[in-house]
Amino acid sequence: MPGGRLTEEDRRHIASGLAAGLDYAQIARRVGRPTSTVTREVARNGGPGGYRADLAQRATRGRDEETVREFAEQFAALMVDSGLPRMAARVLASLFTTDSGSATAAELARRLQVSPASISKAVAYLDGLEVIRRAREGRRERYAVDDNVWFEAWSDSARTTNQWAQAAERGAEIFGATTPVGARLEHMGLFFARLGRDIAGGPVDTAAGEHALTAIAALVQAGTPLTPEQLAAALDWPLDRVSSALHDGERHPDLADPVAVRGNEAGAYYVVARPDRLTTAQRRRLARNAS
Structure with a gap:
């Protein structure tokens, strides 16, 4: 019924109308809905070239449009707090919260209820940051979030x-x-x-982290540089597990904290005090005490 939620049958009529080249007003008359309803439905779900009735229907299940709009505004506000201009943030948030991840300038203007000039300026700014990409769609351009x-x-x-x-x-x-x-x-x-x-x-999973810690403990216990082959023999591990553990120990400094894993020119590995734990003055005083 007019003004209610679009049904699955309505969406099939919209998809067939788009495929037949009908404009939004013609499609709206077919389904007995306001033109604005059809316009928003298509804009939210891939635009004229990407609209699919099944995906559009699936996207509405359990989704409250008012909640979606509130989230998009909150998302945009976070971007503004990070230094992004407000209109550019609203455009980017709108693209991110659209299933297709894309929209034309006209669709963005309707969705955000702003002038095309505002959209053009925001898009130019985002394009300069290389966070969106452009694609031709007939005479229009479609803007999409860069994956x-x-x-x-x-x-x-x-x-x-x-x-x-x-x-x-x-x-x-x-x-x-x-x-x-x-x-x-x-x-x-x-x-x-x-x-x-x-x-x-970057992240490291639990098993890999445990392997890295074991390899680090072995290097500390040895007190001398060891090659991966020597470490594999001492731990009775496959060589590839040792190599991965040493790589994770080097790549994830917080995992090895307060020591750091290092490799030498001979291909052996050893541990040292993590350099960012001590200042130059502290290292010098410790060196004097050791001598």
Whole structure:
């Protein structure tokens, strides 16, 4: 009935109307619905070129549209807090919360109830950040979320963090670690070095983590560098398990904390105190005590 929820049969009529090349008004008359209802339905579910009745019907099960809109606004607000302009954030949130992950400028303008000019400006900004991609759809362009956006953001974040660490460490060398400026820069470098390793490390599953800890404990107990072959023989493990454990120990610094796994030119591995746990001054004092 007009004004109620679209039925599965309504959606099949919409899909067949789109396939026949009918406009939204013609389709709306066929199903006895307002044109705006058909327009929103198609925009939410892939657009004219990607609308499928079965997927659209499945998407409505258990989904409250008001809740979806509230989530999109909250998602956009988080992006704004992170520095993204508000309209760009709303556009990106809208794309993320659409099943197809895409929309045309006209669909975005209708969905967000803003002018096409506002959409154009926001899309240009997001395109400059390379977080969306464009595709031609007849005379129009369709904008879609780039599937690699989070990987790219992670990579950029890791690179930027490492650059901060390197710059701070270089400054500490220039001013001297015992000066106020040098000490300040050294602490800054240690912080960003740790953050960079945490970003680059990624997750490790429980079994792999246990293997890495066992390999690290064996290196500590040995007190001397061991090759993977020597470690495999000592632990009575397959060589590939040892190699994976050593790799995880190197790649995930928090797993090995407070030591770090290192390899030498001969292909042997050993453990050292994690460098970002101690300042230069602390290491020097400990070295004097050891001598």
